[in-house]
Amino acid sequence: MIDDAMKRIDDAYTLRKLEEMVKINSVVGKEGEFAEYIKTELESLGLKTETQMVKPGRPNVYASLKGDKPGKRLNYNGHLDTIPVVEGWETDPFKPVHRGNDLVGLGSCDMKAGFASILTMLKAVQDSGHKLKGELSFSAVIDEEAMGEGAKAMLKTDFAKVNAIVLAEPYPCDESKPMPLGITGKILYDVHVHGKAAHGFRPQHGINAVEDAAKIVANLDKLTFLDHPDFHKGNYSTLKFEGGYLIYSVVVPASARFEVNRLLVPGETPETAIADMEHLVASLNLKSSVEVKIKPPKYEAYVMAKDDPIIKAFDPVYREVVGKAPVYQYAYGITDANTFAGVGKIPCLHLGPTRGISDPKKGGGTHEKNEYVDVTWLPKVSRMYVKIADSFLNN
Numbered sequence: 001m002i003d004d005a006m007k008r009i010d011d012a013y014t015l016r017k018l019e020e021m022v023k024i025n026s027v028v029g030k031e032g033e034f035a036e037y038i039k040t041e042l043e044s045l046g047l048k049t050e051t052q053m054v055k056p057g058r059p060n061v062y063a064s065l066k067g068d069k070p071g072k073r074l075n076y077n078g079h080l081d082t083i084p085v086v087e088g089w090e091t092d093p094f095k096p097v098h099r100g101n102d103l104v105g106l107g108s109c110d111m112k113a114g115f116a117s118i119l120t121m122l123k124a125v126q127d128s129g130h131k132l133k134g135e136l137s138f139s140a141v142i143d144e145e146a147m148g149e150g151a152k153a154m155l156k157t158d159f160a161k162v163n164a165i166v167l168a169e170p171y172p173c174d175e176s177k178p179m180p181l182g183i184t185g186k187i188l189y190d191v192h193v194h195g196k197a198a199h200g201f202r203p204q205h206g207i208n209a210v211e212d213a214a215k216i217v218a219n220l221d222k223l224t225f226l227d228h229p230d231f232h233k234g235n236y237s238t239l240k241f242e243g244g245y246l247i248y249s250v251v252v253p254a255s256a257r258f259e260v261n262r263l264l265v266p267g268e269t270p271e272t273a274i275a276d277m278e279h280l281v282a283s284l285n286l287k288s289s290v291e292v293k294i295k296p297p298k299y300e301a302y303v304m305a306k307d308d309p310i311i312k313a314f315d316p317v318y319r320e321v322v323g324k325a326p327v328y329q330y331a332y333g334i335t336d337a338n339t340f341a342g343v344g345k346i347p348c349l350h351l352g353p354t355r356g357i358s359d360p361k362k363g364g365g366t367h368e369k370n371e372y373v374d375v376t377w378l379p380k381v382s383r384m385y386v387k388i389a390d391s392f393l394n395n
Ligand SMILES: [Zn+2]
Pocket: 079, 110, 111, 144, 169, 170
């Protein structure tokens, strides 16, 4: 029966949808128009939709196809937002331009091509009249490129009561961007250092908060890092440092503050990370008093079993369609899977059209000017989506 759905995959539809989507500005914060487009398209395919207003004018969109027999539930997910327009675009970022196999436009790769393949999969299943067991559902969420509010809101709905989620992010699952079997979490340290003001000519009467803050930053390599068997150690990066006068004055600064991004491996939590920083600060015997806080965004690390049912559905399908074995990795980064899998404990697959292995000099990567997707990936991904849905739900 699934063969019929496979035969009904309409690659011209995929490309048409992708072009239409690139024309809609959905820069993070302005997802409303694109959400409406997706909702209308799903309804024209005969799916029942639901919207959840996450922020004013910024809804998540959901849809589902219930099977005629009880079974598992599988959700295909994407994020509606793109990053803002960066400098240096050579074409109009909202006008899709074909250059050989490349389709250039903002969000083409991250991740409107993924949506085009999901819609194609849903259309093929609908057109075939094929009923999958359980439930095949869809979610489009806002704000992935910022604080991930859309994914967090989705966790509170029934659309997160699923056995697995396929994220249509640009992951070719090859050497260039392997399929994550887990992803690091992250926190943002917000460290406040309080000293004592004094005349700058008599520093011995004060406590210099800037100098004490600098000592902490200079010693961050002594932070404790858990050595995880798969990920090994996380990392840190100081992102901001401030203190001292706003207008020139010869005063020993009484306060300083800095922010440090830290990637967490499974087993590390915001609480253990705060304890690690406090331990480091205590070891430095500073005169200043130090407050270690964290500020948003924070994400949970996760790791999934190599034999999770969604991986077992994906692996043979990838081999069949792409013609080689997928590559797996324990990844350093953040996606909405940190919310779905890290918080919601839902196994997540990352698979979507991308630009593949290309010359780095070519540019046009995700979050770069002249973003493009290699359109030869779309038919492959649409086919994998159909086969994964069949394998996961019907077996
Ligand atoms: Zn993305």
